[in-house]
Amino acid sequence: MNGAQDLGGMMGFGPIEIEADEPLFHHAWEKRAMAVTLAAGACGMWTIDRSRFTRESLPPAQYLTKSYYDIWITALERLLAQTGMADETEISAGRAMSPPLTTPNKLMAADVAAALAKGTSCSRPLSRPARFAPGDAVRTKVMHPTTHTRLPRYARGKLGVIESVRGAFVFPDANAHGGGEHPQWVYTVRFSAAELWGDGADANSTVSIDAFEPYLERA
């Protein structure tokens, strides 16, 4: 969706606030926000794609005003309510008032180290061959779905070159909406700055995106 998350090429946000000796967390609540988001996600009630979509669906004024951990927490509140893991009354009150759902998983303290070290691979086997090879010229599709996509607006309808074939991965556009994993080949596609930004673009810079095969057409 063309939400406030799709920031590439936008203007008006002012200088980057670079903080010398930035601490890992700025508030005690940020630590808990990070951890509670990861632990709740580990219950297995939603995919990373759905959680990204939930975050980008926040009203743009909220998305651009909240700190990033607040975006996480606000999306988490929504996900809990959407999945029925908790209702809004419970979320406001901060206490359980109804029995829990059965979840596929629960992350226990003893398993944290192993779970983090293992991660969650989004790579999937795919028997059909990759449609494109390094060096191929491709054009990204023009599309403006209201649903989740990982093709940013600035890179739609643009001519690029396949730089690498990265393997096959879960397709976020389907998976975010409960449509299944539908693995797709992923390519690093590189664009000249002139192609993306036109007049006045830096003559000596390029931008790549990692594009799922359905985003691409042969050019």
Added chain:
Amino acid sequence: MNGAQDLGGMMGFGPIEIEADEPLFHHAWEKRAMAVTLAAGACGMWTIDRSRFTRESLPPAQYLTKSYYDIWITALERLLAQTGMADETEISAGRAMSPPLTTPNKLMAADVAAALAKGTSCSRPLSRPARFAPGDAVRTKVMHPTTHTRLPRYARGKLGVIESVRGAFVFPDANAHGGGEHPQWVYTVRFSAAELWGDGADANSTVSIDAFEPYLERA
């Protein structure tokens, strides 16, 4: 500039809040905000293009949070400070602490009716002929200036057809930044929804923009 004002095609703002029997103003201050903005503009210290650029330069989180008259007032405060008509201390205090500048004009009550009825034409004579004629195929430029432009992002790099030649008008991209009026031919250019929005676009709708000649290339 690709500021928060460039809203065409964005998503996530929710349903349109349609208000039955909407009053002309929702607060007494809105009346004064409208009038003070018009009267201050009538001093002749800035162009409408500069005032638009000032509004769209507000930080996006502000632009998307403020009511429209608040956007006007916030931009007016900036314009007064930028032009030296008032300094920030005076603006905060709401009283004059230094002598005024001489302004080209002052709108008096007795002249309001005539001034509004006359308006401010942005039409200008232009001796060189229009480059395009109705029916011509054109492609809009890909450009992402950090300065003012009236070519929206959704209509950049797109194939359209000249529908009308509207005459020659002050060129906002130059005029907003004190670069002079540089009149340009203006065309209504029409695009199919499919050209603009791609897959899934309404098969039976079109969108036009009014495009200044420098935005267009022959297709």
Added chain:
Amino acid sequence: MIDHDDDQDHSEMSEVASRVRALETLLTEKGYIDPAALDALIETYETKVGPRNGARIVARAWSDPAFRARLMTDATNAAAELGYSGRQGEHLVAVENTDERHNLVVCTLCSCYPWSVLGLPPVWYKSPSYRSRAAIDPRGVLVEFGVALPARKEIRVWDSTAELRYLVVPQRPPNTDGWSEEQLAALVTRDSMIGVGLAISPGDAGALR
């Protein structure tokens, strides 16, 4: 935003109200503005310049084929015949709905609107919700306004990106033969002249919007 008594309470709005008051005082003290001119500006848009102007133009066009022809060719001068001209209507264009085609006006980049014939724009016209969706999903926007058009009806969206200002001429409702211009004008809503509504059909209970 639907808070009609105001400026006294401690809401966010009051903060704006005090900034507006500060500006008005400052600019008056500096001699840049005439406070009476502000009153005159407000009075103009409260009592003289509003959507009734546009409605009279539309009713005339429905009644007078020669006027309609002039309106479609040069709306600025046609509107001036009825005494409507000036600010934010200096370069007026009329676009006509037909059985095959519906027109919808938006300003995606700011809030351009034909003030001289419709007055000041409603809040929704300036809102991110309307401005973001009118160009990409006009049919969906119309449904939100209660206008369900058949898929075969073409929608033409006009994004007011330069100094042209668009006035939609809605279709004349049936069963209005012989109506006076005054009677007809009462059927022409503001929304119908933006393109988010239709003219009122005789017998419809709907209030003017």
Added chain:
Amino acid sequence: MIDHDDDQDHSEMSEVASRVRALETLLTEKGYIDPAALDALIETYETKVGPRNGARIVARAWSDPAFRARLMTDATNAAAELGYSGRQGEHLVAVENTDERHNLVVCTLCSCYPWSVLGLPPVWYKSPSYRSRAAIDPRGVLVEFGVALPARKEIRVWDSTAELRYLVVPQRPPNTDGWSEEQLAALVTRDSMIGVGLAISPGDAGALR
């Protein structure tokens, strides 16, 4: 956002803090989460997983050509050789700066970042300012970080739009012949592995960032 003592005051931050506390209590009562797991997650990123991991990888690549070759071919497995693997580093790619080319990593769509080798991203990496400008004005962004590259030096921006995570291998500073991996790792800043900085040159006073 640089307010280190918190949760007690009546700021906006406190409102978030109480929402986070509410969630933690609720999810614990429901039995969905183990509060001790939260402590373990925090401890991991506070003490085990951070940019020192990436720095050791870079130092090894500078020191060991065979490792460098493996890193450039399959960074996921090369990082695992040093014990760095897992969450948000499952599909790691290393990109190398050279005399001709500088690499810069961004996630314009959210905050994708190679956690397994750099830990949690800094606030600026997740900010609209960085995310909006890194792809359209990388040279200007670098200047803000104090890195002025000559116009002839190519900049390659990597927008992390899928599940690949990028680690920049900065150029080895001159005058470091014979340095141990440990000594070299101390030159490798977090910013240099995102591409907004360079490795520290011996003699530079700059603190690690």
